[in-house]
Amino acid sequence: MRALQARGETERSHINSRELGEASGVADAQVRKDLASIGATGQPGVGYAIPELMEDLRASMGLHRTWKAVLVGAGNIGRALLAYPRFAEEGFDLVAVLDRAPSVVGRKLAGHTVQPMSAVADVIRRTGAELGIVAVPPSEAQIVAEMLVHAGVRGVLNFAPRPLRLSGSVAVVAVDFTETLERLAFETTMKRSL
Amino acid sequence: MRALQARGETERSHINSRELGEASGVADAQVRKDLASIGATGQPGVGYAIPELMEDLRASMGLHRTWKAVLVGAGNIGRALLAYPRFAEEGFDLVAVLDRAPSVVGRKLAGHTVQPMSAVADVIRRTGAELGIVAVPPSEAQIVAEMLVHAGVRGVLNFAPRPLRLSGSVAVVAVDFTETLERLAFETTMKRSL
Ligand SMILES: NC(=O)c1ccc[n+]([C@@H]2O[C@H](COP(=O)([O-])OP(=O)(O)OC[C@H]3O[C@@H](n4cnc5c(N)ncnc54)[C@H](O)[C@@H]3O)[C@@H](O)[C@H]2O)c1
Numbered sequence: 001m002r003a004l005q006a007r008g009e010t011e012r013s014h015i016n017s018r019e020l021g022e023a024s025g026v027a028d029a030q031v032r033k034d035l036a037s038i039g040a041t042g043q044p045g046v047g048y049a050i051p052e053l054m055e056d057l058r059a060s061m062g063l064h065r066t067w068k069a070v071l072v073g074a075g076n077i078g079r080a081l082l083a084y085p086r087f088a089e090e091g092f093d094l095v096a097v098l099d100r101a102p103s104v105v106g107r108k109l110a111g112h113t114v115q116p117m118s119a120v121a122d123v124i125r126r127t128g129a130e131l132g133i134v135a136v137p138p139s140e141a142q143i144v145a146e147m148l149v150h151a152g153v154r155g156v157l158n159f160a161p162r163p164l165r166l167s168g169s170v171a172v173v174a175v176d177f178t179e180t181l182e183r184l185a186f187e188t189t190m191k192r193s194l
Numbered sequence: 195m196r197a198l199q200a201r202g203e204t205e206r207s208h209i210n211s212r213e214l215g216e217a218s219g220v221a222d223a224q225v226r227k228d229l230a231s232i233g234a235t236g237q238p239g240v241g242y243a244i245p246e247l248m249e250d251l252r253a254s255m256g257l258h259r260t261w262k263a264v265l266v267g268a269g270n271i272g273r274a275l276l277a278y279p280r281f282a283e284e285g286f287d288l289v290a291v292l293d294r295a296p297s298v299v300g301r302k303l304a305g306h307t308v309q310p311m312s313a314v315a316d317v318i319r320r321t322g323a324e325l326g327i328v329a330v331p332p333s334e335a336q337i338v339a340e341m342l343v344h345a346g347v348r349g350v351l352n353f354a355p356r357p358l359r360l361s362g363s364v365a366v367v368a369v370d371f372t373e374t375l376e377r378l379a380f381e382t383t384m385k386r387s388l
């Protein structure tokens with residue numbers, strides 16, 4: 001996907017499975033098999049048309065549809081996410097905000113009225129949200145994630161620095177700035193030795 | 195590095211360049227060359243001792259030392275970063291916070307007194323900070339990054355959804371939650387089809 005985006009910018013109209021294989025470290029035949037399984041077809045000798053291939057990839061990755069997400073935790077991280085315009089641009093819609101602090105419940109933040117945690121099942125049923133964003137202190141993350149899964153979400157974005165133990169049928173992705181900082185430390189070290 | 199961490203957990207004591215090559219998609223001979231350049235030595239027929247190799251890798255990636263960073267922007271993201279314990283654990287030390295809003299300058303946040311932007315050169319000289327974290331609105335990100343680089347930082351962590359144009363000698367890493375959300379959308383889609 002990243003390899004295609006990079007190539008798409010070079011005005012070339014087609015790409016073949018060998019080039020894709022090299023860019024992603026996957027064998028040529030495997031690329032053809034994977035692409036066939038998502039319905040992408042190439043022409044022998046010419047390859048895959050890049051714009052169509054991007055479409056097929058995005059659709060197969062579930063990126064074509066809008067995803068509804070509920071946010072739990074209206075603290076620093078929660079408020080930064082509510083004010084972040086890029087989500088809506090990418091098809092992610094924050095449909096509700098919940099928190100347990102009485103001083104926060106009922107306040108209006110970025111167009112949402114903060115709901116109490118007792119409303120989580122109602123909110124998920126009413127909005128049809130499939131994703132939950134956990135932006136609470138580490139000690140609360142597991143309980144909150146379980147409440148979200150119990151109420152029906154199928155994917156959890158976890159900001160708390162604490163691994164979650166959830167059922168195998170739920171996707172969990174952790175956000176960890178430390179990995180990004182490590183990458184920065186590495187790149188800064190490399191730049192110095194150039 | 196990730197491949198090693200995974201293997202390190204399997205109680206094996208050694209790993210050879212062929213296995214490392216397979217795990218990271220790099221040719222066997224290239225692995226040996228790269229590792230030699232960071233001073234890691236393997237024994238013929240036995241391979242590299244995993245704990246020593248991890249040490250060498252971390253040192254070469256600049257992860258052995260502490261990194262000092264200054265934070266610009268004491269808003270939502272800034273405050274969340276100041277309260278985040280994992281940075282210090284990983285050897286990243288937030289040594290100063292700066293902001294331009296008069297209502298924020300002079301306040302105490304997580305043990306730091308917020309400094310005005312006019313103090314950026316002083317602060318970087320006094321603390322010896324090498325990294326700068328940009329947590330300001332998108333329209334301000336470029337100016338703030340240039341001020342940080344001009345004052346001497348050599349790596350920038352950018353939270354604003356706006357690409358920065360900085361000198362090639364400066365490392366820039368952007369934090370973008372949207373990539374993480376895309377990964378979550380993809381994994382949630384995959385889990386459903388299992
Ligand atoms: N991933 C990263 O790199 C990174 C960086 C910074 C912060 N964090 C983490 O993000 C999380 C949020 O940080 P923050 O600065 O926004 O914290 P915060 O304290 O500002 O906000 C937490 C919010 O969660 C609410 N809350 C607490 N327990 C709850 C519960 N059981 N149910 C519902 N709401 C509850 C609180 O009322 C508060 O509004 C923390 O776990 C923090 O460690 C992660």
Ligand SMILES: NC(=O)c1ccc[n+]([C@@H]2O[C@H](COP(=O)([O-])OP(=O)(O)OC[C@H]3O[C@@H](n4cnc5c(N)ncnc54)[C@H](O)[C@@H]3O)[C@@H](O)[C@H]2O)c1
Nearest residue numbers: 080084267268269270271294295329330331332354369371
């Ligand atoms: N990377 C992501 O996925 C993600 C997610 C959420 C927010 N963000 C981005 O992070 C940035 C910060 O978000 P936030 O919610 O903390 O914003 P915020 O408005 O709460 O805070 C911004 C702070 O920057 C200060 N500031 C503005 N201009 C400045 C300047 N020229 N010099 C010094 N300080 C200045 C303001 O006074 C304020 O305190 C924004 O660019 C936002 O789009 C990114």
